[in-house]
Amino acid sequence: MKEDLRYYRTRKNILAAMTVLLQTKKFEQITVTNICEEAQVSRSGFYLHYVDKYDLVEANLKEFRDQANQFIQMNAENSKTKLFLNMLSYLQSEGKLIAALISENGSVEVQNYIKRMMQENARINIFPRLDLKLESTAEIHYALLFLSNALFGVLQDWINRGQKESPEELVRIIDRLLAFEFKS
Secondary structure: OHHHHHHHHHHHHHHHHHHHHOOOOOHHHOOHHHHHHHHOOOHHHHHHHOOOHHHHHHHHHHHHHHHHHHHHHHOOOOOHHHHHHHHHHHHHOOOHHHHHHHOOOOOHHHHHHHHHHHHHHHHHHHHHHOOOOOOOHHHHHHHHHHHHHHHHHHHHHHHHOOOOOOHHHHHHHHHHHHOOOOOO
16 A cells, blocks of 8 residues: 555656646756656656656646546537636646646647647547538648647647636637627
């Protein structure tokens, strides 16, 4: 039992250390040594959990993807507002490392992965629920790009600016942006 607690505490410290380091360093500049020093764990302790910093990120991205899929499945009433609110709240609580990776100090590869994940989730879980009159695969392709890049850009700026708006306030803003119409 004591071994289990140490295992999870070490993992938690490693994730927290990476999150802290991303506040001041670019992802590419961070080394396993930096992570170990910040987490106050040995290199062997780090390697017990992860192969390298990319493995650490990949494991966290899988958790994020699983959580996102769970939010989508739980969203029985098809509310984009509730879905966005759940995702933003997650990034402020358990998803702090993902938020740091989305920030300007994060990894471009991770950011592109998250955009692709957003596109795939939108294609499978969100677009079928929308009343879009898309007629070709090209229209669907560009609609997915438009939506995912717009939402990712708003999300990244919100994180870079210190998440000043509450998740509820940002969702209200996004909701208004997605519902705009041109004046006649």
